[in-house]
Amino acid sequence: MSDNKLTLYTLPTPNGIAVSILLEELKAAYGGPEYEVVKMSISDADIGKVHNQVKSDWFIKLNPNGRIPTIVHNGFPVFETSAIDLYLAAQFDKERKFSFEPSAQSHEYFEEIEWLFFAHGGVGPMQGQANHFNLYAPEDLPYAKKRYLNETKRLYSVLALRLKDRDYLAGAGRGKYALADIKTWSWVRFSDRLGIDLSEWPDVKAWYDRINERPAVKIGVTIGAA
Numbered sequence: 001m002s003d004n005k006l007t008l009y010t011l012p013t014p015n016g017i018a019v020s021i022l023l024e025e026l027k028a029a030y031g032g033p034e035y036e037v038v039k040m041s042i043s044d045a046d047i048g049k050v051h052n053q054v055k056s057d058w059f060i061k062l063n064p065n066g067r068i069p070t071i072v073h074n075g076f077p078v079f080e081t082s083a084i085d086l087y088l089a090a091q092f093d094k095e096r097k098f099s100f101e102p103s104a105q106s107h108e109y110f111e112e113i114e115w116l117f118f119a120h121g122g123v124g125p126m127q128g129q130a131n132h133f134n135l136y137a138p139e140d141l142p143y144a145k146k147r148y149l150n151e152t153k154r155l156y157s158v159l160a161l162r163l164k165d166r167d168y169l170a171g172a173g174r175g176k177y178a179l180a181d182i183k184t185w186s187w188v189r190f191s192d193r194l195g196i197d198l199s200e201w202p203d204v205k206a207w208y209d210r211i212n213e214r215p216a217v218k219i220g221v222t223i224g225a226a
């Protein structure tokens, strides 16, 4: 094993790109880390392709939750998007270009954690359920469809409140593009699937467009496709 072997198990889903975007930002800013991509399958139809399954025995040893994304860095597995991004920042974002230095005194660091948790515990799960009930559920459940869609939109209005007079979610002044933006943006990118129109929240739309223009983001969203 080399000194810096990093493998990313992923797909270009809202959770997958939250990690591949950060990895591409790190590569653009620092020239690395290089990483190997293992494209996973999360489709039951593929059961039997053992090396392609998030619920197979070998993968559950890396991520007991059986989901993408997951990384293994020099033999150490890490799962959960925000934990992976915090880990990658601690390992590779030495100049804190996309993160904030952990410190009890740093309000910026705790703002980052606060907005990461907001996305990880709020936007992701609620929009995920909205997707499920509106796009995939085998039963038509109008109450569930409406509940999760409305809650997702309510959370977007919280983002709008935060982004009024700011460019990014965490950091002093107008903020700094960092982990919480990457994590949240990765879900907002898929909002059109629910018929959500970002122009309802002009500051969220401006933040979305600002991040969408970044070259590393354009690459990050493709990692694990085809």
Ligand SMILES: N[C@@H](CCC(=O)N[C@@H](CS)C(=O)NCC(=O)O)C(=O)O
Residues within 6 Å of the ligand: 013, 014, 015, 016, 042, 054, 066, 067, 068, 069, 079, 080, 081, 082
């Ligand atoms: N809380 C997890 C969510 C990961 C997740 O739900 N990943 C989905 C794809 S976006 C998945 O692997 N689904 C497969 C399954 O549920 O079996 C994280 O933040 O990493």
